Amino acid sequence: MKIEDFNFAGKKAIVRVDFNVPLDENGNVTDDTRIRGALPTLKKVLSDGGALIMMSHMGKPKGKVNPKLSLSQIVKNVSDALGVDVKFASDCANADKEVAELKAGEALLLENLRFYAEEEGKPVGIDKEDPAYAQAKEEMKKKQKDFAKKLASYADCYVMDAFGTAHRKHASTAVIDEFFDKDHKMLGYLMEKEVDAVHKVLSDIKRPFTAIMGGSKVSTKIGIIENLLDKVDNLILCGGMTYTFSKAQGGKIGKSICEDDKLDVALDVMKKAKEKGVNLVLATDCLAGDDFSNNANTQVCDVKNIPDAWEGMDAGPEARKAFAEAIKAAKTILWNGPAGVFEFDTFAGGSKAIAEAIAEATANGAFSLIGGGDSVSAAKKFFKAEDFTHVSTGGGASLEFIEGKVLPGVAALDEA
Ligand code: AMP
Numbered sequence: 001m002k003i004e005d006f007n008f009a010g011k012k013a014i015v016r017v018d019f020n021v022p023l024d025e026n027g028n029v030t031d032d033t034r035i036r037g038a039l040p041t042l043k044k045v046l047s048d049g050g051a052l053i054m055m056s057h058m059g060k061p062k063g064k065v066n067p068k069l070s071l072s073q074i075v076k077n078v079s080d081a082l083g084v085d086v087k088f089a090s091d092c093a094n095a096d097k098e099v100a101e102l103k104a105g106e107a108l109l110l111e112n113l114r115f116y117a118e119e120e121g122k123p124v125g126i127d128k129e130d131p132a133y134a135q136a137k138e139e140m141k142k143k144q145k146d147f148a149k150k151l152a153s154y155a156d157c158y159v160m161d162a163f164g165t166a167h168r169k170h171a172s173t174a175v176i177d178e179f180f181d182k183d184h185k186m187l188g189y190l191m192e193k194e195v196d197a198v199h200k201v202l203s204d205i206k207r208p209f210t211a212i213m214g215g216s217k218v219s220t221k222i223g224i225i226e227n228l229l230d231k232v233d234n235l236i237l238c239g240g241m242t243y244t245f246s247k248a249q250g251g252k253i254g255k256s257i258c259e260d261d262k263l264d265v266a267l268d269v270m271k272k273a274k275e276k277g278v279n280l281v282l283a284t285d286c287l288a289g290d291d292f293s294n295n296a297n298t299q300v301c302d303v304k305n306i307p308d309a310w311e312g313m314d315a316g317p318e319a320r321k322a323f324a325e326a327i328k329a330a331k332t333i334l335w336n337g338p339a340g341v342f343e344f345d346t347f348a349g350g351s352k353a354i355a356e357a358i359a360e361a362t363a364n365g366a367f368s369l370i371g372g373g374d375s376v377s378a379a380k381k382f383f384k385a386e387d388f389t390h391v392s393t394g395g396g397a398s399l400e401f402i403e404g405k406v407l408p409g410v411a412a413l414d415e416a
Contacts, residue, residue, distance in 0.1 A: 001182065001183050001184070001185065001186040002186060002192075003041065003044060003159065003186045003187065003188055003189060003192070006048075006157070006186060007048055008044065008045045008048035008049065008050025008157070009048050009049035009050060009104070010049060010050070010104060011050045011051070011155075011156040011157055012050065012051045012053060012099065012102065012154065012155040012156050012157075013045045013050050013051070013052055013053065013155055013156070013157050013158070013159055014053040014054075014055060014151060014152070014154055014155035014157075014158050014159070014176075015038075015041060015042065015045065015052065015053065015054050015055070015158075015159040015161055015188060016055055016056070016158075016159070016160050016161060016162045016165075016172045016173055016176075016409075017034075017038040017041075017042070017054050017055070017056050017161055017162055017188075018034050018037075018038070018056060018161075018162035018163065018164040018165060018393070019034060019035060019038070019054070019056035019058065019071060019074060019078070019109075020034065020056065020057055020058050020059065020164065021033075021034050021035060021058075021074060021077075023073060023074075027068075027073040028073075029073075029074055029077045032077055032081065033393075034164075034393070035074070035077055035078055035081050036081060037190050037393055038054075038161055038188070038190060039081060039082065040188075040189040040190070041159060041161045041188035041189045041190060042054065042082055042107070043082070044189070045159075046082070046084065046105055046107065049104045049105060050104060050105075051102045051103060051104050051105070051106055051107075051108075052106070052107040052108065053099060053102065053107075053108050053110065053154055053155055054078070054086075054107065054108070054109045054110065055092060055109075055110045055113055055151065055172055056071060056109075056110075056112070056113065056162065057112055057113045057114040057119065057165065057170075057172075058070075058071055058074075058112050058114070059112075059114070060114065061112060061114050061115055062114070062117070062124060063114070063115070063116060063117025063118075063119075063120075063124045064115065065115045066112075066115070069112055069114075069115075070111065070112060071088075071109055071110070071111055071112050072088055072090065072111070074109075075088050075109060078107075078109060082107060084105070084106065084107050085107075086107045086108065086109050087102070087106065087107065087108045087109070088108070088109050088111070089108055089109070089110050089111060090111050091111055092110035092111045092112070092113055092115070092116070092151070093116055093118075093147060093150050093151075095108070095110055095154065096154075099154040099155075110151075113151075113170075113171070113172050116147060117140070118140070118143045118144045118146070118147035118148075118171055119144075119147065119170050119171045119172060120168070120170055120171075121140055121141060121143075121144035121169065121170065121171060121175075122137075122140065123136035123137055123139075123140045144171050144175055145171075145175060145178075147171045148171040148172070148175035148176040148178070148179065149176075149179055151171065151172060151176055152176050152179035152180065153179075156184060157180060157184040157185065157186075158176055158177060158179075158180045158184065158185045158186075159185075159186055159187070159188045160173060160177070160185075160186075160187055160188060160191055160409055160410075160413055161187070161188025161189070161190045161191050162191075162409070163190060163191050163194045163392070163393050163394040163397055163398075163409075164393060164394040164395065164396075164397055165394075165397065165409065166191065166194075166394065166397045166401075166407040166408070166409030166410055167394075167396055167397040167400045167401070167405070167407050167408070167409070168408065168409070169408040173408065173409040174408035174409050174411070174412065177412040177413060178412075185412070185413055186413060187410070187413050187414070190393065191409075191410070191413075193390065194390075194392060194393065194394065194397075194398070194401075195410060195414065197369050197389070197390035197392065198369070198371075198398070198401050198402060200332070200367055200369070201332060201334050201367070201369050201402070202227075202231065202402070202404070205231065205332050206331040206332050206366075206367060207233055207331060207332070208233040208234060208329055208330045208331060208332075209231060209232045209233050209234070209330060209331070209332040209333075209334075210232065210233065210234040210235075210236065210326050210327050210329070210330035210332070210333050210334075211228045211231075211232045211234070211235050211236070211333075211334040211335075211336075212236040212238065212323065212327070212333070212334070212335045212336070212337075212339075212354055213225055213228070213235070213236070213237050213238070213239075213241075213336055213337055214237075214238040214239030214240075214241070214335075214336070214337030214338050214339045214340075214351070214354075214375065215239045215240065215241070215336070215337025215338060215372075215374060215375075216239060216240035216241070216257060216337075217240060217241060217244075217257075217259055217262075218241040218244050218245075218259055218262045218265055218266060218269075219259055219262055219265075221241065221336070221337065222262075222265060222269075223403040223404075224336065224399065224402055224403045225237070225269055226269075226272075227402070227403055227404045228334075229269070229272050229273060229276055229278055230276065232278055233278065233279060233330075234278070234279045234281060234326040234329075234330065235273060235278050235279070235280050235281065236281040236323050236326055236327075236354075237269075237280065237281070237282055238282075238283055238315055238319070238323065238337075238339040238340075238350065238354075239337050239338055239339055239340060240256075240257045241259075241266075242256075242282065242283050242286065242303055242312060242315075243256035243257060243258045243303070243306075243312055244258050244259050244262050244263065244265075244266050245266045245269075245270070245282055246303045246304050246306075247260075247263060248263040248264070248266040248267050248270075249267075249304065250304070251303060251304030251305065251306075252304065252305050252306060253303070253304075253306050253312065254288065254301075254306035254307055254308050254309065254310040254311055254312070255308070255309065255310060255311040256286075256288075256306060256310075256311045256312040256313075257311075279326070281322055281323060281326050282303075283303050283315045283316065283318075283319035283322075283323075284302065284303060284316070284318050284319055284322070285300055285301065285302055285303060285315075285316030285317065285318045285319055286300070286301055286303050286306070286312035286313070286314065286315060286316045286319065287299075287300055287312075287313060287314040287315070287316050287340070287346075287347060287349070287350070288300075288301045288306055288307075288310040288311055288312050288313060289310065289311055289313045289346070289347065290309060290310055290311075292311065292313070292341070293344065294344035294345060294346050294347075295346075296313070296344075296346065298346060300316045300317065301316070303316075303319075313340055313341045313344075313346075313347040314339060314340025314341065314342075314346075314347035314348070314349055314350040314351075315339045315340060315349075315350030315353070316350075319339075319350065320339075320349070320350055320353040320354075323339070323350075323353060323354055323357065324353055324354070324356070324357040327354065327357035327358055327361055328357050328360060328361050328364075330361055330366055331365070331366050331367065332366065332367050332368075333358050333361060333362075333366055333367070333368040333369070334368075334369050334371070334402065335354065335358060335368070335369070335370045335371070335375050335379070336370075336371050336372040336375050336398075336399065336402065337372060337374060337375050338350075338351040338374050338375055338378040339351045339353075339354055342374075342377075342378045342381065348378070348381065351375075351378040351379075351381075351382075352378075352381075352382050354378075355378065355379045355381075355382045355383050356382070356383075358370070358379075358387075358388060359383050359387040359388065362387060362388055362389055363387075366389075367389045368388045368389045368390070369388075369389060369390045369392065370388050370390070370391045370392065371392035371394075371398035371399065371401075371402055372392070372395055372398055372399050376391055376392065376395075379391065397409075
């Protein structure tokens with residue numbers, strides 16, 4: 001079912017949102033992006049004349065009640081954003097009374113789902129090595145199903161709109177849907193946007209397609225890199241993984257980060273790129289520092305000839321130029337992972353150059369998707385989300401999705 005085609009009038013809808021917002025030490029919300037992101041779906045339920053039940057996790061309470069992670073702290077923020085007085089149920093698994101009293105046009109927020117271990121469905125207090133673990137896991141699976149059934153019992157229909165947790169098989173994201181038929185479960189608007197953006201980048205490609213993969217390691221990105229080698233015209237590999245590629249080719253990399261056990265992986269990527277006709281763009285120069293800090297002394301070095309006491313911490317001027325050229329020529333752009341230690345302003349220039357080129361290409365009509373936590377922070381450090389076609393809200397979820405994995409939270413609903 002598509003949310004746009006569903007009429008919530010007279011129905012109770014349970015919506016899985018991602019209200020895992022950051023709080024300060026006094027419990028005040030410091031960034032309400034995620035609350036605002038959920039509004040299109042929440043407002044659709046209310047304006048159709050439905051009764052809205054919201055559920056979310058916050059932090060990692062590991063199956064225990066923890067007042068510091070109570071969603072009661074955000075009720076006012078959600079009320080202000082939605083424009084209705086949101087009610088609160090202080091026990092998500094015992095909210096029958098609050099749900100029964102909920103009328104059309106009203107909204108109810110359930111307490112943190114992860115106060116129950118059943119939400120994540122992992123046995124607590126037992127080691128994975130323990131012989132009894134397998135049985136505990138089996139029992140927990142049954143309990144997880146019961147917990148999901150309880151949540152489902154509150155509502156006539158289910159909406160999944162929490163992209164950030166869509167890669168997890170949790171009760172509220174990927175078990176609850178079993179209790180609704182295909183006409184009463186759907187993705188929310190935020191999820192639809194995420195799914196459409198990744199689909200555009202991976203299946204409905206306008207060429208040339210340039211992907212930029214950065215970040216610290218080859219090992220965490222190799223799945224995506226291999227998936228992309230079959231799809232892209234240009235592949236820019238930057239960030240910390242640059243030095244694994246340099247060393248693999250016999251370069252001197254000083255103190256730069258390197259995964260010595262991935263040198264063959266790097267050579268294999270280079271070989272595959274050649275075989276597949278992919279233009280692999282690796283940095284030729286870097287901005288090296290003599291200390292891992294913002295105040296380090298810097299010098300531009302050849303990436304294959306970095307002095308012993310120095311460390312490659314950002315892309316150099318020649319590399320930035322080559323990256324920008326491959327980006328500006330593209331009609332489809334995907335960026336995941338910064339080009340340097342962007343948290344230090346001194347080494348943020350490479351990531352800035354990438355963001356700038358993507359924003360320019362986007363203004364000229366290219367489709368751009370920025371996915372993954374750190375590249376989103378890097379992009380937002382210099383530009384507004386509106387400068388790109390789509391800035392993904394999920395870290396781990398967007399990585400796994402781009403890698404081509406099926407997300408449990410999407411699978412059951414995509415065809416529904
Ligand atoms: P990831 O989580 O793999 O996407 O990596 C993101 C992190 O990579 C950021 O915190 C960056 O500071 C870091 N990073 C990027 N380039 C380098 C580099 N040349 N040396 C060390 N860390 C880097």
